[in-house]
Amino acid sequence: MLNSIDRRILRQWQFDPTLTPAELAKRAGVSLGKLGRRQARLRDEGIVQGVQAVVDWVALGYAVEVSLRVTLDKTQPRAFENFITKARDIPEVIEIQTFLGRVDVRLSVIARDMAHYQNLYRSRVLSLPHISDIEALMQVAQIKNDEVLPL
Amino acid sequence: MIDLDDIDFAILRLLSEDGTQGAGAIGRVCGLSQPAAWRRIKRLRDKRAIRGLKLRLDANKIGFGVTVFLGVKLALKGGVGLEDFERAVTAIPEVQTVEHVLGLYDYRLRVVARDLPDFERVLRRRIMTLPGAGAVEANVLLSEERLSGPIGQSRS
Numbered sequence: 496m497l498n499s500i501d502r503r504i505l506r507q508w509q510f511d512p513t514l515t516p517a518e519l520a521k522r523a524g525v526s527l528g529k530l531g532r533r534q535a536r537l538r539d540e541g542i543v544q545g546v547q548a549v550v551d552w553v554a555l556g557y558a559v560e561v562s563l564r565v566t567l568d569k570t571q572p573r574a575f576e577n578f579i580t581k582a583r584d585i586p587e588v589i590e591i592q593t594f595l596g597r598v599d600v601r602l603s604v605i606a607r608d609m610a611h612y613q614n615l616y617r618s619r620v621l622s623l624p625h626i627s628d629i630e631a632l633m634q635v636a637q638i639k640n641d642e643v644l645p646l
Numbered sequence: 647m648i649d650l651d652d653i654d655f656a657i658l659r660l661l662s663e664d665g666t667q668g669a670g671a672i673g674r675v676c677g678l679s680q681p682a683a684w685r686r687i688k689r690l691r692d693k694r695a696i697r698g699l700k701l702r703l704d705a706n707k708i709g710f711g712v713t714v715f716l717g718v719k720l721a722l723k724g725g726v727g728l729e730d731f732e733r734a735v736t737a738i739p740e741v742q743t744v745e746h747v748l749g750l751y752d753y754r755l756r757v758v759a760r761d762l763p764d765f766e767r768v769l770r771r772r773i774m775t776l777p778g779a780g781a782v783e784a785n786v787l788l789s790e791e792r793l794s795g796p797i798g799q800s801r802s
Contacts, residue, residue, distance in 0.1 A: 496709070497708060497709075505701075505703070505708075508701055509701040509703065512665070512698075512699035512700060512701045513698070513699050540707070541704055541707060542703060542704055542707045542708060543701065543702070543703060543704075544702040544703065544704055545663070545664055545665075545701075545702050546664065546665045546666045546699050546700070546701055546702070547661070547662050547663065547664065547665045547699065547700050547702055548658070548661035548662050548665035548696045548698075548699060548700075549662070549696065549697040549698050549699065549700050550658055550662055550695065550696065550697070550795065550797065551694050551695055551696065551697040552795065554648065554693060554694040554695050554697075555648070555650065555695055555796075555797075556648075557796070562745075562747065562749075562754065583793065586795065586796045587795070587796055588793060588795075589792065589793050589795040590790070590791070590792055590793065591790070591791050591793070592715075592787055592788075592789065592790045592791075593787075593788045593789045593790075594715070594785035594786060594787060594788055595785065595786040595788055596783075596784060596785030596786055597783060597785060598785045601715075601785075605795065605796070630749065630750060631749055632717075632747040632748065632749035632750065632751060632754060633747060633748040633749060634745050634746070634747055634748075635745075635746040635747060635748055636745070636746040637743070637744070637745055637746075638732050638735075638736055638744035638745065638746055638753075639735075639736045639741065639742075639743055639744040640743045640744075640745075641742070641743075642700065642742045642743060642756070643742065644703060644705060644708060644710055644742070644758060645739035645740055645758070646708065
């Protein structure tokens, strides 16, 4: 579990992952040596999984993002596995989530424009196995997307 | 929109796995000199192909055992606007992402909580009391995978 020093470090670190170690140590109120040791431990324990660059799909020309909420035919014993395996093969699928609730699986699909999306939807998405119902939410804007945990 | 070649895609892929890699390390993998790799990375940043860095944490290990996606339908009346809802919802610490969507719901929220009773507290005290909030649908996240998208290895 985390102690208060870990929390201080993680709070500052997730708020701005571009900080230099010296700056991060200063903001978290720990010495540079201690920061290094704590960071190494947080990584070793798998609490910190990595620091990743966030790709901006809109800047790369993918203007459309659609959330597809899928209900599967659960009478098929391997519905989840088969559906997810095939969904992974669609390059424009950037997220696959499974749920407990009204929705079984959600796919995030990106496309260059609506024509591209329509083509993807018809030729790739609708041919995925075991779909019993599908509904789409089109993203208009991301209001908040930092995914910071309330530590 | 910017023009990118296969090397740019390879760099994006490498950085989206580990964003702390320097130009030297990136260059060695992509067959570029350190300065050439540095120029390409700088261009990707300048053109906003890379939006920034994100620290990936295992929420479970820090004690956030429950992630719930909420679909929220607005029931706007009496001078409450979208801005009021957005301002209030983004201020809730447990709300990690807010998307404005078209379709069955108006907003899609990603909410973290320590456990189900904690989630119920967030839902009742924070979400249900938001200005303009109407019907809410909740789906509890069981598993999640993020893919590298159209910049991935065997992809166009």
